[in-house]
Amino acid sequence: MKDLLHPRHRAALDRFLGEGARRPVLLAFDYDGVLAPIVKDPAGARMRPSTRTLLARVAGLYPVAVVSGRAWRDTHRFVGDVVPTVVGNHGFELGHPVPVPARVLRTVRGWRRQLEAALEGVPGVHFEDKRSTLAIHYGLTRSWRRSEHAVYEAANQLAGTRLIPGKKVLNVLPHDFPSKGDAVRALLARLGCDAALYAGDDVTDEDAFAVGEPLVFGVHVGSGRTLAPWCLRAQEDVDALLERLVEARAGARPRRAAGRAR
Numbered sequence: 001m002k003d004l005l006h007p008r009h010r011a012a013l014d015r016f017l018g019e020g021a022r023r024p025v026l027l028a029f030d031y032d033g034v035l036a037p038i039v040k041d042p043a044g045a046r047m048r049p050s051t052r053t054l055l056a057r058v059a060g061l062y063p064v065a066v067v068s069g070r071a072w073r074d075t076h077r078f079v080g081d082v083v084p085t086v087v088g089n090h091g092f093e094l095g096h097p098v099p100v101p102a103r104v105l106r107t108v109r110g111w112r113r114q115l116e117a118a119l120e121g122v123p124g125v126h127f128e129d130k131r132s133t134l135a136i137h138y139g140l141t142r143s144w145r146r147s148e149h150a151v152y153e154a155a156n157q158l159a160g161t162r163l164i165p166g167k168k169v170l171n172v173l174p175h176d177f178p179s180k181g182d183a184v185r186a187l188l189a190r191l192g193c194d195a196a197l198y199a200g201d202d203v204t205d206e207d208a209f210a211v212g213e214p215l216v217f218g219v220h221v222g223s224g225r226t227l228a229p230w231c232l233r234a235q236e237d238v239d240a241l242l243e244r245l246v247e248a249r250a251g252a253r254p255r256r257a258a259g260r261a262r
C-alpha cells in the first residue's frame with residue numbers, strides 16, 4: 001500500500017483525475033472511520049467541521065457518494081445536507097431507503113431473537129437493527145475480547161448469513177445481498193462516470209476495493225491488510241485528500257480549517 005499523500009505519489013491522483021481533472025469520476029467515501037472518526041457510541045459519530053466544509057466543496061465540483069454499512073436514514077442524517085447520493089446497508093439501499101422484503105424482515109428478526117437469547121448476559125453487547133441487516137456491537141467494555149468471542153460463536157449458528165467483521169462490530173447480512181462493490185458499479189452506470197475513487201477503512205469496504213482498476217481507485221484509510229493499492233495513514237488525513245481534490249478541479253487552494261498539513 002502506498003501513501004497517496006506522500007509527495008512521491010502526487011502524480012497518481014492527478015493521473016486518475018485526468019487532464020485538467022476533467023475526467024468524469026465518482027468520489028465515493030465510507031462514513032465511519034473515513035469521513036468521521038471512530039467513537040464508542042455509533043450515534044455520536046460526527047464529521048469534524050473542517051471535513052464537513054471540505055466535503056461540501058468537493059460535492060460542488062464532482063459527483064460524490066457516501067457508501068455506508070449504516071442504514072440509509074442514519075447515514076443521510078449525518079451527510080445528507082452536503083452529499084447528494086447516500087448508499088446504506090452495505091449497498092442494499094442504493095441512493096434511497098429501500099422497502100425490505102417481508103421474507104428478509106422475518107429472517108433478520110429471527111436472527112435477532114436467536115442472538116439475543118444466545119448473548120443474554122454477555123457484557124457490552126448491543127444491537128443496531130438496520131431492518132435488512134444487523135450490526136452486533138461489542139466494544140463497550142474492557143473485556144470486549146471475551147464478548148467478541150461469544151458474538152462470533154452465536155452468529156456462526158445462524159443460517160443464511162454473510163458475516164462481515166468490523167471495528168468491534170460484527171455485521172450480519174443476508175447471504176445474497178448486494179455488496180459495496182455492487183453499489184459502486186451501479187453508481188458508475190447511473191451517474192455516467194468512468195471510474196470511482198473509493199475511500200474505506202473496514203472489511204465491508206474490501207468489496208469495493210475488489211472491483212479494482214480500471215473502475216476503482218482504492219484508498220484504504222489506516223493500517224491493516226487490504227486489496228486497495230493506496231492508503232491514507234490515518235483518518236485525520238481525509239481532510240488533506242479532500243483539499244487535493246478541490247485544488248485539482250477548482251484550481252484554487254482551499255483555506256484549511258484543521259488537520260495535518262502535507
Ligand SMILES: O=P(O)(O)OC[C@H]1O[C@H](O[C@H]2O[C@H](CO)[C@@H](O)[C@H](O)[C@H]2O)[C@H](O)[C@@H](O)[C@@H]1O
Pocket residue numbers: 030031032033037038039040041042043045067068069070071128135137139166167168169171202204
Ligand atoms: O461502512 P461504514 O459507514 O464504515 O459502517 C460500518 C459500521 O460503522 C458503524 O460502526 C463503527 O463506527 C462506530 C462509530 O464510530 C463505532 O462505535 C463502531 O465500533 C464501529 O464498528 C455502524 O454503527 C455500523 O452499523 C456499520 O456497520
